[in-house]
Structures are given as C-alpha cells and as structure tokens.
Amino acid sequence: xxxxxxxxxxxxxxxxxxxxxxxxxxxxxxxxxxxxxxxxxxxxxxxxxxxxxxxxxxxxxxxxxxxxxxxxxxxxxxxxxxxxxxxxxxxxxxxxxxxxxxxxxxxxxxxxxxxxxxxxxxxxxxxxxxxxxxxxxxxxxxxxxxxxxxxxxxxxxxxxxxxxxxxxxxxxxxxxxxxxxxxxxxxxxxxxxxxxxxxxxxxxxxxxxxxxxxxxxxxxxxxxxxxxxxxxxxxxxxxxxxxxxxxxxxxxxxxxxxxxxxxxxxxxxxxxxxxxxxxxxxxxxxxxxxxxxxxxxxxxxxxxxxxxxxxxxxxxxxxxxxxxxxxxxxxxxxxxxxxxxxxxxxxxxxxxxxxxxxxxxxxxxxxxxxxxxxxxxxxxxxxxxxxxxxxxxxxxxxxxxxxxxxxxxxxxxxxxxxxxxxxxxxxxxx
Numbered sequence: 001x002x003x004x005x006x007x008x009x010x011x012x013x014x015x016x017x018x019x020x021x022x023x024x025x026x027x028x029x030x031x032x033x034x035x036x037x038x039x040x041x042x043x044x045x046x047x048x049x050x051x052x053x054x055x056x057x058x059x060x061x062x063x064x065x066x067x068x069x070x071x072x073x074x075x076x077x078x079x080x081x082x083x084x085x086x087x088x089x090x091x092x093x094x095x096x097x098x099x100x101x102x103x104x105x106x107x108x109x110x111x112x113x114x115x116x117x118x119x120x121x122x123x124x125x126x127x128x129x130x131x132x133x134x135x136x137x138x139x140x141x142x143x144x145x146x147x148x149x150x151x152x153x154x155x156x157x158x159x160x161x162x163x164x165x166x167x168x169x170x171x172x173x174x175x176x177x178x179x180x181x182x183x184x185x186x187x188x189x190x191x192x193x194x195x196x197x198x199x200x201x202x203x204x205x206x207x208x209x210x211x212x213x214x215x216x217x218x219x220x221x222x223x224x225x226x227x228x229x230x231x232x233x234x235x236x237x238x239x240x241x242x243x244x245x246x247x248x249x250x251x252x253x254x255x256x257x258x259x260x261x262x263x264x265x266x267x268x269x270x271x272x273x274x275x276x277x278x279x280x281x282x283x284x285x286x287x288x289x290x291x292x293x294x295x296x297x298x299x300x301x302x303x304x305x306x307x308x309x310x311x312x313x314x315x316x317x318x319x320x321x322x323x324x325x326x327x328x329x330x331x332x333x334x335x336x337x338x339x340x341x342x343x344x345x346x347x348x349x350x351x352x353x354x355x356x357x358x359x360x361x362x363x364x365x366x367x368x369x370x371x372x373x374x375x376x377x378x379x380x381x382x383x384x385x386x387x388x389x390x391x392x393x394x395x396x397x398x399x400x401x402x403x404x405x406x407x408x409x410x411x412x413x414x415x416x417x418x419x420x421x422x423x424x425x426x427x428x429x430x
Contacts, residue, residue, distance in 0.1 A: 032084050032094050032109050035117070039068050039107075040078060052116035059120075071122060076101025082128070087409055092118070095409075097125045106406070123406045127399055144207075150216045152246040155223065159189050159216030159247075161254075162203035167212065169255065176258035176426045177212040178202075178287065179247045181240065181274065183265030186220040191264065194409040198264060198395050201414055202422075209423040213262075214251055219243055236333035240267065244274045252282045258430040262287040262422070265363060265394065266334070269293070272341040275350060285351035285429045287422060290360055290394055293367035293374075295335045296326070306361045307405055339374045346378040353385045353425040355418065357392030361403040383429075387421050 038047050044064030048056065072078060079099040087093025092111035097104055104125035112118030144165055150157040167175055180199045182191055190197035203213035219227040220239055228234040244261060251259050259282050263271040268291035275286050292299050300323050308316055345352065352375075356368040368388060375384045393399045397412025 032096070032107075033081075035109060035120075036081060036096070036098075036107055039064065042066070042068060047117070047120075050117050051120070052112050052118050055117055055120060067122070071105065072100065075103050075105065081107070085128075085410075093409075095126060097128070098122075104401075108406070108409075124401055124404050126406060126410050127412070145203075148214065148216070148250065150243055150247045150250055152219075152242050155219055155227070155243070157216045157219060157222055157243060159214065160203070162207050162213045162215075164207050164210050164212070172255040173257045175210065175212050175256065176260065176430055177214055177251050177256045178206065178260045178262040178422075178426075179244060179251060180213060180215040181244045181261060181263035181267030181271065182218045183267055186224070187218045188221050189215040189217045191215075193395060195411045196395055196397065196408065198414075202262070202419070205414065205416075205419045206422065209419065211423060211426060212256070214247055216243070216247060233327055233329050235329055236270065239330075240270050241274050241277055244270075245277060248278065248282045249280070252280075258284055258426075260285045260287060260426060260429075262289065263291070264289045265292065269334070269338070272338060272345055272352075273336055275345060276341055285353070285425070287353045287355070287425065288371075289355045289396065290357065290363040291354060291367070291371060292363045293338060293370035296331050297323070299363070302364065303362055306403065338371075339377075342371065342374045343378050346375060346380045346382045346384065349381065349383050351383045351425070351429045353422070354387070355396070355421065356386075356388040357394060357396050358388050358390045359392060359399055359403050360394040362394045385425060389415070389418065 035047055035050065038044075042065050044067065045061040047064050048059070048061035051059075068078075077100065079101065081099070082097040084094050084096045087095050087108065087110065093108070094111075095106050095108040097106050106123050106126045108119065108121045108123060109117060110119030144167070145160050145162050148159045148161045150159050161177075164175065180189075180191070180202070182199075190200040192198075199213075199215045203215060206213055218239070225231040228238050244263075244267075248259050248261070261271050261274050261283055263269070263274075263286070268288035271286040271288050271291070275283050294302070304316065304319065307319075311319075354368065354371055356363070356365060358365055365388065368386070372386055375382055375386075389396070391398050392415070393403055393407060395408065395412070396414050396418055397407075398415070399407045399412075
C-alpha cells in the first residue's frame with residue numbers, strides 16, 4: 001500500500017496498542033482483573049510471562065513491576081477500577097477506567113494467540129459506553145437499503161442506498177439524497193473507525209427524517225494501489241473527486257432531483273472542489289463535517305503534537321517519514337486554493353453547511369473560523385451556515401478530558417441535534 005493512503009487514518013488511531021497482528025480468541029487464564037491486580041502489587045514478572053514475544057521485546061519485567069509506582073507518583077493513590085468493556089473493533093481487546101486521587105486513566109489489554117497479552121497500555125480515561133449507543137444500528141423500521149454500484153471508468157465500487165421506508169419510484173424525485181465522501185485512508189462505505197460507523201449511522205438516522213443516503217467503498221479500499229493510473233503519482237481526483245461525481249450522476253440517473261455532497265474530514269475539505277467540478281449541475285449543496293482548512297503539512301504537524309504522548313519517539317519519526325514521502329502530485333491537489341473556491345461558490349449563492357466538533361483535535365476550531373472568514377470576505381449574499389458543537393470530537397461523538405485517538409475505540413453515537421441540523425439545511429435548500 002502506498003504511504004499516503006494511510007495518512008490521516010494512521011494519525012487518528014495510530015498505535016493505540018502495540019503494533020501486532022490481532023487474532024480473536026478467549027483470554028484464557030489471563031483475565032484482565034488478575035493482570036490489573038498483579039500490576040497494582042508490583043508483580044511484573046508473572047504479567048511479563050503472560051505476554052507474547054512481541055510485547056516481551058518491547059518491555060522488561062522490571063518495567064512492568066515499577067509501572068504502578070510511576071503512575072501513582074503522577075496521579076496519586078489508586079482508588080478503584082470501573083467495569084471491564086470489550087474494545088470494539090479490536091478482537092481480543094478489553095479495557096476499564098482507573099480512578100486515582102488526582103484523576104482517571106484507562107488500562108487497555110489486547111489478547112492474542114493462545115490468550116497471550118498482545119497489547120498492554122495505560123492511557124487517558126475512555127468515555128463509558130452509552131446504554132443506547134448501538135440503538136441506531138438495530139433499527140428495523142423506518143428505513144430500507146438496496147445494493148448499488150458506483151462506476152467511474154473501469155472502476156466499480158460497491159455501495160448502499162439507504163431510503164426512508166415509505167420511499168417509492170413515485171416519490172424519489174421529491175426525496176433529497178446525500179452522497180457521503182470519505183475522510184483520508186482506504187475507507188469502506190460505512191467509514192468505520194474502531195467500532196464506530198459514521199456513515200452508516202448518518203444513513204440510518206437521516207432515513208427517519210425522509211432523506212436518502214448513498215455511500216460506497218472508497219476506490220483505495222477496493223483496489224489498493226491499482227486505484228491509480230500511476231501508483232507512484234496518485235491524485236486526489238482519482239482517490240476522491242471523480243468517484244463522488246460519479247455517485248452524484250448515479251443518484252441523478254436513479255431519479256433523485258435534490259442531490260447533496262456530505263463530506264467528512266478530507267472529504268469535507270474536498271467538497272467545494274467537487275461542487276466546482278460538477279459541470280452538469282447535479283449537486284444542489286454541500287455539507288462539510290470537520291472540514292480541514294489548513295494545508296496537509298500544517299494539519300499534520302498540529303496533529304502530531306496531540307498524538308506524541310501516546311507514541312514512542314521512533315513511532316513519531318516513522319509518521320513524519322510517512323508524511324514526507326507523500327507524493328507532491330497528491331498533496332498539491334488536496335491543498336487547492338480553498339479560499340478562492342469558497343469565493344466562487346458564494347458568488348453563485350451555492351448552499352453550504354459547515355459542522356464542527358469543538359473538541360476535535362484533528363480539525364481544529366481555528367480551521368472552522370478560517371472557513372467563516374473566507375465566507376465573510378465575499379461581497380455576495382451567501383447561503384452558508386456554520387454550526388459548532390461543544391464536547392464533540394472528530395467523528396461527532398461525545399468525549400471527555402483531553403482529546404486523544406483512544407476515544408475512537410469506544411462505541412459512540414451522533415447526537416440527534418446534528419441529524420436535525422443536517423435535515424433542516426437540506427429541507428431549506430430544496
């Protein structure tokens with residue numbers, strides 16, 4: 001896989017645990033509470049013996065024995081631990097929050113082959129799973145799905161069209177549809193990060209508001225390096241723009257007459273360019289969830305500072321090398337003149353909705369304000385709306401404490417307010 005394909009997705013969940021190949025298995029005798037009790041008692045040697053060879057190459061029994069004293073020296077005396085939870089999306093993974101006198105942390109354990117410990121880390125406290133977090137995925141009424149395929153030249157991308165339950169060929173023309181455009185990395189149609197499936201969640205929720213959603217596997221997810229004419233010279237058009245436009249044309253051919261682009265992260269940043277590339281005028285508006293305004297290098301350097309405490313110096317250096325190896329033909333396309341694009345869209349009165357989580361460390365509120373400034377600098381009457389949400393992260397789920405990649409490993413849920421705001425924008429436009 002080319003280096004650039006892993007760019008932001010690598011930063012988002014990079015090295016939450018030790019980099020090993022995970023295999024679903026039962027923990028066996030190394031139950032997590034036993035491991036926690038051994039660590040509390042300074043008994044690192046039995047924990048070391050429970051670890052697989054990869055982990056043993058990274059840590060000594062002495063380091064495990066002194067781990068707890070080091071934590072308490074920073075956070076005060078240990079008080080208690082919370083309930084153990086499965087680490088959704090990571091086979092064999094489990095975690096619990098730890099309470100100390102001066103704050104909270106989380107112990108994350110991943111079991112590999114034969115019940116051996118394949119990952120072990122103390123990290124920031126994780127948000128406790130909400131009781132109804134998975135309800136949106138188990139809804140059986142109010143929506144329906146059909147398989148679709150997005151075609152761009154020789155490329156065929158599997159996808160889903162989610163529809164309100166009462167949708168019919170007679171009502172399609174009046175039903176608005178959102179085309180979901182992925183963030184960085186080889187994402188599937190659900191844009192899954194850990195246990196969270198952002199695009200599926202949006203699709204299910206909007207179907208209950210009378211809005212259809214079309215989502216598809218990203219070309220790099222399906223074809224890898226073969227997604228590009230020249231794998232050594234990939235472009236953002238091949239990875240993102242061309243397929244989004246093809247999806248819009250597919251929606252048009254299916255009879256939809258109110259078509260919107262809804263991009264997340266990189267896809268949000270590319271949404272203005274996608275709209276400007278729509279020569280046939282099929283797109284009626286764009287919705288930008290966590291849209292980056294900085295250049296890729298500026299975003300990378302700022303994100304690196306956030307994830308640095310969760311990685312070794314060698315890991316940070318590897319990430320920096322990965323970024324520096326990104327082909328210029330790719331970064332140049334991502335770093336198009338966004339200010340000029342916004343000015344052109346505003347001059348046409350093109351509808352745009354910007355949504356931003358206020359605790360997003362990957363795309364900051366500073367960038368949200370940059371988009372606002374670019375819109376305000378136009379002399380045209382605009383049809384542009386900006387909404388930010390306190391307490392929400394990059395995938396628009398609630399989090400606590402300092403933002404970090406670890407919270408993506410916990411099942412969350414998009415607040416209904418966001419679904420209502422998207423619905424209100426769409427209905428206003430049509």
